[in-house]
Amino acid sequence: MKMQETNASANVLLKMEGICKEFPGVKALDNVHLTVKAGTVHALMGENGAGKSTLMKCLFGVYSKDSGDVYLEGRKVEFKNSKEALENGVAMVHQELNQALKRNVMDNMWLGRFPRIASWCPLTSEKKMYEETKKLFEDLEINVDPKRVMSTMPVSQRQMVEIAKAVSYQSKIIVFDEPTSSLTEEEVEHLFRIINMLRDRGCGIIYISHKMEEILRISDEVTIMRDGQWIATRDAKTLTMNEIIKLMVGRELTNRYPEKDNVVGSPLLEVKSLTAMYSKLKDVSFVAKKGEVLGVAGLDSSGRTELLENIFGIATRKGGEIYLHGKRVMNRNARESIANKFALLTEERRATGIFAIRDIQANTTISSLRKYYYKGFPLLNNKKLTEVTEWGINAMRTKTPTQKTQIRSLSGGNQQKVILARWLLTDPEVLLLDEPTRGIDVGAKYEIYQLILNLAKEGKTVIMVSSEMPELLGVCDRILVMSGGQLAGEVDAKTATQEEIMTLAAKYA
Amino acid sequence: MAEKDNLKKIGDLLLNNAMYIIIALAVVYITIMRPSFLGIPSIVNILSLTAAKLPIALGIGGCIVLTGTDISAGRVVGLTACISASLLTTVFKVFPDMSNAAPLPLVLLLVIGVGALVGFVNGFSVAKFKLHPFIVTLSTQLIVYGAILMYLMRGVNNGQTLSGLADNYRSFITGTLFSIGGVAVPKYVLYSLILTIIMWIIWNKTTFGKNMFAVGSNEEAANVSGVNVMRTIIMVFMLAGMMYGITGFLDGARIASANANTGLNYECDAIAACVIGGVSFVGGIGRISGIVVGVLLLQIIFTGLNFLAVDANMLYIIKGLIILIACAIDMRKYLVRK
Amino acid sequence: MNTIEQQKQDQKNTVPQRQLRGLYSKVNISVKSLNIIIVVLAAALILCMVVGVSNAGFTVQFDSLGGTTVESQKRQYGELLEAPSPPTREGYSFDGWYLDINTTRPWNLEKDTVTESMTLYAGWHIL
Numbered sequence: 026m027k028m029q030e031t032n033a034s035a036n037v038l039l040k041m042e043g044i045c046k047e048f049p050g051v052k053a054l055d056n057v058h059l060t061v062k063a064g065t066v067h068a069l070m071g072e073n074g075a076g077k078s079t080l081m082k083c084l085f086g087v088y089s090k091d092s093g094d095v096y097l098e099g100r101k102v103e104f105k106n107s108k109e110a111l112e113n114g115v116a117m118v119h120q121e122l123n124q125a126l127k128r129n130v131m132d133n134m135w136l137g138r139f140p141r142i143a144s145w146c147p148l149t150s151e152k153k154m155y156e157e158t159k160k161l162f163e164d165l166e167i168n169v170d171p172k173r174v175m176s177t178m179p180v181s182q183r184q185m186v187e188i189a190k191a192v193s194y195q196s197k198i199i200v201f202d203e204p205t206s207s208l209t210e211e212e213v214e215h216l217f218r219i220i221n222m223l224r225d226r227g228c229g230i231i232y233i234s235h236k237m238e239e240i241l242r243i244s245d246e247v248t249i250m251r252d253g254q255w256i257a258t259r260d261a262k263t264l265t266m267n268e269i270i271k272l273m274v275g276r277e278l279t280n281r282y283p284e285k286d287n288v289v290g291s292p293l294l295e296v297k298s299l300t301a302m303y304s305k306l307k308d309v310s311f312v313a314k315k316g317e318v319l320g321v322a323g324l325d326s327s328g329r330t331e332l333l334e335n336i337f338g339i340a341t342r343k344g345g346e347i348y349l350h351g352k353r354v355m356n357r358n359a360r361e362s363i364a365n366k367f368a369l370l371t372e373e374r375r376a377t378g379i380f381a382i383r384d385i386q387a388n389t390t391i392s393s394l395r396k397y398y399y400k401g402f403p404l405l406n407n408k409k410l411t412e413v414t415e416w417g418i419n420a421m422r423t424k425t426p427t428q429k430t431q432i433r434s435l436s437g438g439n440q441q442k443v444i445l446a447r448w449l450l451t452d453p454e455v456l457l458l459d460e461p462t463r464g465i466d467v468g469a470k471y472e473i474y475q476l477i478l479n480l481a482k483e484g485k486t487v488i489m490v491s492s493e494m495p496e497l498l499g500v501c502d503r504i505l506v507m508s509g510g511q512l513a514g515e516v517d518a519k520t521a522t523q524e525e526i527m528t529l530a531a532k533y534a
Numbered sequence: 535m536a537e538k539d540n541l542k543k544i545g546d547l548l549l550n551n552a553m554y555i556i557i558a559l560a561v562v563y564i565t566i567m568r569p570s571f572l573g574i575p576s577i578v579n580i581l582s583l584t585a586a587k588l589p590i591a592l593g594i595g596g597c598i599v600l601t602g603t604d605i606s607a608g609r610v611v612g613l614t615a616c617i618s619a620s621l622l623t624t625v626f627k628v629f630p631d632m633s634n635a636a637p638l639p640l641v642l643l644l645v646i647g648v649g650a651l652v653g654f655v656n657g658f659s660v661a662k663f664k665l666h667p668f669i670v671t672l673s674t675q676l677i678v679y680g681a682i683l684m685y686l687m688r689g690v691n692n693g694q695t696l697s698g699l700a701d702n703y704r705s706f707i708t709g710t711l712f713s714i715g716g717v718a719v720p721k722y723v724l725y726s727l728i729l730t731i732i733m734w735i736i737w738n739k740t741t742f743g744k745n746m747f748a749v750g751s752n753e754e755a756a757n758v759s760g761v762n763v764m765r766t767i768i769m770v771f772m773l774a775g776m777m778y779g780i781t782g783f784l785d786g787a788r789i790a791s792a793n794a795n796t797g798l799n800y801e802c803d804a805i806a807a808c809v810i811g812g813v814s815f816v817g818g819i820g821r822i823s824g825i826v827v828g829v830l831l832l833q834i835i836f837t838g839l840n841f842l843a844v845d846a847n848m849l850y851i852i853k854g855l856i857i858l859i860a861c862a863i864d865m866r867k868y869l870v871r872k
Numbered sequence: 873m874n875t876i877e878q879q880k881q882d883q884k885n886t887v888p889q890r891q892l893r894g895l896y897s898k899v900n901i902s903v904k905s906l907n908i909i910i911v912v913l914a915a916a917l918i919l920c921m922v923v924g925v926s927n928a929g930f931t932v933q934f935d936s937l938g939g940t941t942v943e944s945q946k947r948q949y950g951e952l953l954e955a956p957s958p959p960t961r962e963g964y965s966f967d968g969w970y971l972d973i974n975t976t977r978p979w980n981l982e983k984d985t986v987t988e989s990m991t992l993y994a995g996w997h998i999l
Binding site: 337339359360362363369371376377378379380381382383387390391392394395403404405447451 | 738740741744745751752754755756757758759761762816
Binding site: 545549552556560568570601603694695697698815816817839840841842843844845846848849851852855856858859862863865866868869 | 895896899901902903906907909910911913914916917918920921923924925927928929930947948949950972974976977987988989
C-alpha cells in the first residue's frame with residue numbers, strides 16, 4: 026500500500042494544492058487543486074471567469090497566490106516569473122503570441138540564451154543556432170525554415186515555433202492555452218501529433234480549451250472548475266460532452282441553442298452592391314428582414330468583418346447603397362450610423378470594444394449620453410445614468426459587483442454583455458454583431474443567443490458574423506456565405522448543412 | 535504569512551504615497567523652523583498662488599487624460615499676458631497710436647481667443663495627423679515664443695518689459711476680495727474658483743467630458759461607439775488654450791508686468807501637479823479634485839522651501855525630481871500585481 | 873545583432889503582460905525595480921532639500937550700473953537688507969536702489985523684505 030503511494034507520487038509531475046487568490050471583492054480561486062501526471066494530457070476546463078487563467082497565472086508567478094503550495098516533482102517551488110518557471114521546465118504556449126516579429130525564427134527560438142561560438146567567446150554562433158533549430162523542427166515535423174522572418178509567417182506556423190521553443194527548454198510541463206483558436210483543421214491535427222509525441226516522451230501537458238470535441242479527443246484527464254472552485258477531476262474516457270457542460274455550468278444544459286421563436290417580417294435593410302475602398306469586399310447585395318437573424322459565414326479574411334464595417338461606416342466605401350425602410354441612408358461614420366439606428370458589436374473586444382480602465386457605467390452609456398440630460402438642460406443627470414446602467418446589468422444578467430467596477434476586471438462574457446447593453450441603449454433597429462460569442466464560455470454563449478433571439482422577437486434585424494458554423498445553423502434564419510470578399514451564396518439555416526456552407530465558402534477563395 | 539502580507543501592504547502604502555509623505559515631512563520641518571509658515575499671511579499667499587496656477591493645470595489635465603501633454607502652455611500664457619499688458623496700460627509703447635486702455639471684457643475675450651487658436655492648432659494636428667502631442671506642442675511653443683518676441687518689438691517698446699498697467703485692470707484682478715486678519719485675499723482667487731467649478735462640470739456632467747475620458751482610454755472603441763474623436767481632441771486642446779489665455783490675463787495684472795519670460799516653465803509645474811494629483815499618463819484617468827490637490831501640494835512645498843530661503847536653482851532640481859517620482863509612482867499604481 | 877532589442881523582447885516574452893497604455897505603452901519594468909527607483913529618487917529629493925536648506929539664504933546682488941562696486945549680501949526669508957554704503961559715480965548723483973534696470977520699481981531699505989535671490993540696480997541722476 027505504502028509502496029503504491031510512493032509510486033504514484035513519483036509519477037506526479039506537478040501538484041498544486043489549496044491555491045487561493047482573492048481580488049478586491051472577488052474570490053478568484055478558492056482552494057483549487059490540480060495534479061498532473063507524467064505522460065498524460067490534462068485538460069483544464071471551465072467557463073470564462075471560472076479561474077483557469079488565474080490558476081495558470083498563479084503557477085507562473087504572474088499573480089502571487091494568497092495561499093497554497095505548488096510542488097514540481099515533489100519539490101516545493103514558487104516561481105517569481107515565467108522566465109524562472111521556464112528554467113525549471115514549466116513552459117506555456119500563450120493564446121496571444123509575444124514574438125519578435127521582425128526577427129527570424131531561430132532568433133526567436135534562442136532569445137535570451139543564444140548559443141556562443143565557444144564558452145569564452147561572447148559572440149553568438151549563428152551556425153549552432155541554425156543546426157539545432159533545424160534538428161528540433163525535424164523532430165517535431167515542423168516544416169519551417171529557421172531563417173524565415175516571423176512576420177512573414179501565418180499565425181499557425183508562429184504558434185508551432187512557440188511550441189518548439191517550449192520543447193527546446195526540455196520542459197516537463199507544457200501549458201497550452203487555447204492553442205487551436207487560430208489553426209486550421211490540418212494544423213490542429215499536426216498540433217495533436219506533437220502533443221501526443223510530447224506525452225509519449227513523458228511530459229505532462231496542461232491543455233486549456235473551450236472546444237469540447239478537442240478535449241475529449243486529446244486528453245487523458247479532465248479537471249473542471251467553476252466560479253474559482255475545483256469541481257471535479259475525471260478520467261476523460263468516462264466523460265461525455267453533456268456531462269462536462271453540466272459540471273462546468275452547474276446545471277443541466279439540454280440545448281446548446283435556445284428555441285427559435287422569432288417571426289420574420291417584411292424587408293427592413295437592403296444593401297446594394299456594396300464595394301469597399303481599401304479591402305477586397307466587392308459587390309455585395311442582400312436584403313435583411315424585420316425580426317430576422319441573418320448569419321454571415323465564411324473563412325477568415327473572406328470579407329465578413331469588412332462587410333459589417335462598411336455597412337456601419339467605419340471603413341471607407343467605394344460604391345454601393347444602403348436602404349433602411351426603403352429610404353437611402355448614408356452611414357458615413359459611426360455617429361451617422363447610430364443616428365440611423367444601426368449598432369455594431371466589433372470582433373476585437375479588447376481593442377475596439379471596451380474602455381478597459383473605465384467603469385461599467387461609463388462603458389454602458391458612452392454611445393447614448395445625450396439621452397441622459399436634465400430636462401431642457403444639456404448636463405448629464407447622474408440618476409438617469411445610474412438607472413440605465415442598472416437596467417443594462419439586469420437585462421443582460423451581467424455579473425458585476427457594482428456599476429463602478431472597472432470593466433477590465435470582468436470576464437469576457439460579462440464584458441460582451443456590457444457592450445451589448447451599450448448598443449441596446451441606442452435603440453437600434455439593425456444590430457451588426459461580429460463574432461458575438463468569441464472567447465465566451467458555453468453558459469454565457471447560451472445567454473447571448475437568447476438575447477439575440479429576444480432582440481429579433483422585438484422586431485429588430487440582427488446580422489451576425491461567426492466562424493462557428495453550428496452556432497450560425499442553430500441561431501440564424503438565413504445564412505449569407507462570403508468568399509474572397511464576395512457573396513458566394515445564401516442558405517436557409519433550417520435545411521443547410523455545414524458541408525454546403527463550406528463548399529460555398531471556398532467558391533472564390 | 536499574514537505578517538508578511540501586512541508588511542507588503544505597508545510597503546505598498548508607503549511607496550504609493552511617498553510623495554505625500556515627503557511633502558508632509560517637509561511641511562512639519564518648515565513649520566518647526568519658521569512658525570510663521572502657518573500664519574495667515576503665509577496661508578493666504580499659498581492659496582492665492584495656488585489659485586493663480588490652477589487654471590493652467592486644469593487645462594493641461596485634459597490633455598494628459600488624452601494620454602497627451604501640452605508643453606506650449608507657458609508660452610501661451612506669456613503671449614496672452616503681453617497682449618493684456620500692452621492693451622490695458624497707461625503707457626502705450628506697443629501701440630503708440632492708442633491713447634486709452636481697451637475695454638477689459640474685450641481684451642479678456644481676445645486673449646481667450648488667442649489661447650483657443652493655439653489650442654486649435656495643437657488639437658487639429660494631434661487629431662488629424664496623429665502626431666504626438668509632445669512634438670506638436672513643442673513646435674507651437676517655439677512659434678508662440680517667436681510671436682511674443684516680435685510682439686514686444688512692436689511700436690516703440692523695443693523688447694522691453696511691459697509695465698505701468700491700467701488701474702482698472704489691476705484692481706479687477708488683484709483687488710481685495712475680502713480680508714482675513716488684515717490680510718487681503720485677491721479677487722483672482724474667486725475667478726480661479728469659478729473656473730474650477732466650470733471645469734468640474736465640463737469633466738463630469740457633459741457628453742464632451744465623458745467622451746474625453748473615453749477617447750483617452752480607448753480611441754478605437756470610442757470611434758466605433760459613435761464618439762467624434764477628432765472633435766473631442768480638438769476641443770480638449772482648445773479648452774486648455776482658453777485656460778492659458780485666462781491665466782495670461784490674470785498673470786499680467788498679478789505680476790504687474792509682462793515680458794518675454796512671463797509664463798516660462800509654467801507647464802512643468804502644471805504637469806507635475808496633475809501627475810501628483812492622480813491624472814495618469816495611462817490615459818482616461820483623472821479628477822478635477824486631484825488636480826486642485828496637486829497644485830496646492832506643489833505650492834505648499836515650494837512656498838515652504840522659499841521660506842527656508844532655499845536657492846532658486848536648487849528648486850529647479852527639486853521640481854524635476856518631484857515630476858520623476860510622481861511618474862514612477864503613477865506607473866507603479868498600474869503595474870502592481872493584482 | 874541588436875542585442876538590446878532582443879533582450880527587451882525577451883523580457884516581454886517572460887515578464888507577464890502589463891496593461892500599461894498611453895505614454896507608458898513602451899515601458900517595460902518590473903514593480904521591484906520601480907520600487908527601487910522610487911526609493912532612490914525620494915532619497916535624492918530629500919538630499920536635495922537638505923542641501924538646499926543647509927545652504928539656505930538668498931543672495932542679493934547690487935548692480936551699481938557704472939558706479940563703485942557694492943558687495944552682495946546673503947539674507948534669510950523675510951529679513952531686511954543692511955543698508956549698503958551708497959555707490960558713487962562721476963557726473964551723477966545716487967538716488968536709491970531699484971528692482972529693475974529701468975529704475976521704475978524702487979526698493980525701500982527700511983520696509984521691503986527679501987523673499988528671493990535678486991539683483992538691485994542703482995538709480996542715477998545726471999548732475
